[in-house]
Amino acid sequence: MTNHYNDLMNSDCILMMGANPAECHPISFKWVMKAKGKGGKILSVDPRYTRSSSKADLYVPMRSGTDIAILGGMIKYIMDNNLYFEEYVKNYTNASFLVNPDYDFDPEKGLFSGFQKESEADFAVFGYYDRDTWTFQMDDDGIPKKDPTLQDPNCVYQLMKKHFERYTLDRVSETSGSPKDKLEEFYKMYSETGAPDKAGTIMYAMGWTQHTVGAQIIRTMAMIQLLLGNVGMAGGGVNALRGTSNVQGSTDQALLFHIIPAYMPTPRANLPTLDDYNATTPTTNDPKSANWWQNRPKYIASLLKAMYPDADPKDSYNWMPKLDEGQNASWLVLFDHMHQGKFKGFFAWGMNPAASGANASKTREALSKLDWMVSVNVFDNETASFWKGPDVDPGRVKTEVFVLPPAVFCEKEGSVSNSGRWIQWRYQGPKPPGQCVRDGDIMLELFSRVRALYEKDGGVFPEPILNLNQKDIAKEGKQFPERFDVQKVAKLMSGYDVNTGKQVANFTQLKDDGSTACGNWLHSGAWTEDGNMMARRDKDQTDMQANIGLFPNWSFAWPVNRRVLYNRASVDQDGQPYAPDKAVIKWDGDKWVGDVPDGGWPPSERHPFIMRPEGFGQFFGPGMADGPFPEHYESMECPFEEQPFSKQLHSPTALFFEEELEKHAVCDPRHPFVGTSYRVCEHWQTGIMTRWVPWLLETMPQNIAEIDPELGRLREIKSGDRVIVENLRGQIECIAIVTPRLQPLKTMGQTLHQVGTTWHFGWVHPKDGGDSANLLTPSVGDPNTFIPETKTFMVNIRKK
């Protein structure tokens, strides 16, 4: 989230799309209802009328996977009717930048310039983009050329206008199935936040990310937010409601193949030395661009020093494992490689991939190709016990399985980061029962034993193992399971001066010469010489802070306790707030007051988007894999062979596995319904931590399949019937809920039905609950994020 949960109350218009916050982030609704109580409008755009929709001023039905069409229509509406916030667009975005004249988009083919074809089907081509033409024209100083009048045909604004010309109300409605009058009402209500003193916000979640066009859906909305001047404002921003209590933190700590802690890229084979790595540091020639990433060499040196305290960062850089250039080791690829038998060992730490990942049966098969697997989980789950799953003969499964019992949240101390980037401290209540041990101690003891083996027997390339930081991790004189020192690790993550041992105040004190150690520069300042800032429980605030619900002395927010990101965009060139009634920051003549500003420079001395090299919000996004502008493509499984925007049916750059393509249903009469998966309030993720909780299982005891009444009549299904939802990959049993909250949609001249089901269940428990919805979802993914497309797929439904 650029903003945070309490801040929702400041919004004049809240769009819930790709999210169902009343059910999946229920307490966020406290602040949604506060906004509504103050006259804010609530909009819900969703394939189903949900508990969130029930509180909305406007509900718009849609076909799953058509978000770019709908939002692209809004961009056109805003531009056609001049509803954008002109001063903001001109000063704070790249709308005025002149683009390379060789850049092009072919509206008939649906492809951008630079496309390199790798394979072809009747309805689409697949390949990748050579992005050479997706660049800006530079002046003599190496700064992008601009046309402040936004009239140049090659300026971003004009190119964008041209691009979205095709997103007419008729075409959008035909594609999405949303009624035209509802769409128009939606566009009108949301566009009203283009007024300088109004702010609209978006609450989205996996309803947007889990598509082959997921990243571009979010970009389309970010563009709307920039057009309307909503980024940086109280009650505005782009707000991802993340799924798990510490998924923000685990992302920040980079439990991901492509990054190392705090969003630095993973070292690659083509960058053999630290100097090579640092040579890729983002640069700018514009003195008014802060280009915050120019500080990256300090952060990587401090990270290396945190991992390997006794080595020069230049040396310890060599100990970091390196990916090949262009290598993709993301989730779907990982399980594909596991399926090919490429791994000997596997750790599933606090995860249940046999139910959570797309194409779960492939994942389950893959687990049987391992020599050994370690599962760390509070309850039995489909991953740990895959070897005794449905249709599996344990006598044929070689995988050696270790199941390790961890402590639960209230049995241990440490910090977790919410979506609003608040890093909050937990204390220990009860001690873990039985043999349960906190995860940190399991790791530490395991690694200590690996280290001991290398010390004793030697082995391949032992240096990183023998030199990994131990002094900042383990308690002196303590043994397993009480050795992991969570407070020391927290201090290491916040950072200290190697010579003095003093905690740094924040990341501006970090150095690139190995004289500071900092495990995560975004955590810097979370534990200073004044103590643990994450554990603060002080509700002191100034009147200005109280006015917008800022609690600067409660916990710690990254970065540097900033609560609203890009807040320099909420003020004009003189530092005065565009929305004085809900000012985030304000220049009082010699300093900023309110929130921690995005850098302390006086007004207009720096461009507001400090994390971008140029310093501007990006309508034209040259860093995307699938186009600098968003474009509507159908999901990899869809009910049509053609779509009205272009000849390109699917995302031309989607991640897929050739050998699985034959299992994809496109316009397949055997699987005529659009399937979608989601969560309900009463369960969570794969259900491991809720299916085993009797009070929650009581409230939602079996998986459900929701269908509209017309489909119910068609298939002779009534509410309460046991049904089978199936496709080419698998089938699941559900209890039918036939409800007018779903309606058939008129799309492309057809009447389409949607089938919704949760992914909360699995065969382990309860026995009559049904299995995972991910048995139905395909292993295809977004070309930018590689997140699987689990929100749209084709199914059939029938009575059992």
Next chain:
Amino acid sequence: MKLGRREFIKLSATATAVTAFAGLGMNLQPTTAKAQLLKIHWAKETTSICCYCSVGCGVLVHTDKSSTGRCINIEGDPDHPINEGALCAKGAALYQVAENENRITKVLYRAPYTDKYVEAPWGWALQRIAEKVKEARDETFVQQNANGQVVNRTDGIAHVGSAEIENEENWYLQAMQRAMGLVYIEHQARI
């Protein structure tokens, strides 16, 4: 017949003593009724953050100080600025995450081609995993890739997780897996 508080407690105390679900805790002597009625007054109170979604609601955890040392109540923290004491169905059920007879409380081991788990001591299990890690690492370690570039990575072990553990644990988890050379490191954020 209307009752004052004192008589009321006395009467209901006698009465509920026989019920199957004396959830009120009213089977106590009436003289000290007010303090004793509230079981959490005698517990250790700690603050924590809900382990389900990412809103980050504050909770109060009440732990029995006397005998079991176990959790007796978890409810919303009224001082917390985000939830102000509120909890959804999942948050309200947190007590049963900790106090749940279905929890795995022993190390379990399943040998190849067998059809059951057996209990194992921590030391044995961790030592065996450590040996397996070393074996797999030493066998599959790639010092140079096909292009002759130095990569120093372990291609034969993959890791997923976890958005469900604390930042400090996660930081160490990534450090340790990277020190062991892993590059196939993924978790919930990708799905």
Next chain:
Amino acid sequence: MGKGFFIDLTKCTACRGCQVACKQWHKLPAEDTYNWGSYQNPEDLSFITYKLVRMEEYEENGKVKDWLFFPDQCRHCISPPCKMVGDMDDEQAILQEYETGTVMFTGRTKNLFPDEIRQSCPYDIPREDEDSGVISKCDMCFDRVINGMLPACVLACPTGSMHFGDLEDIKAMAEERLAEVKQIYPDAVLGDPNAVRVIYLFHRRPSDYYHSAVASLHGPRRFTRKEAFARLFRNNRPRV
């Protein structure tokens, strides 16, 4: 005057925090449910389920217009009919506490006729445990309330749907909010505000939420002949 609840149904999102928080505080066991084709599980109140969020889809012209959520519970009537009926058999079975107004079912409800007690309730709240014969329902979290804490369900409510306080203040709050809501929903009404301590604000017709949402839906209830006879020959019930 005692205590009271105001439950503003325009704000309820059916997160069911209240339903589970009630179970948590009282440590009531979970029911072994089977989904009956609805989000509303368990289907009904029971001896071990004091609070239940009922859900009804509200349609106009075949299109869903609203999804009504109704966190149902004992209303703690000012003059509780259940107590009047119960007192005929055992004056200590159902108690009414003076300061808070809590209507409390004790273990001695096993001396009462469960059907009679349930039918005496205009809101169809009390439920019997068939094994013990004891009858139960919401106890207003009396232990929390006398210690200055909010009832578990009210504390759990995120959206501002549930409120608790002195009945006088609660009634004023309900009236004030009703006036606001009426501007959008002209048919909005408070449920029996002068007869109960748990005052609901219904923004649609109460019967759209549940058949026993307000007392007037059924009118005053009389004993049937059969019940009157049963009462005469009831001596098979032991007394404490």
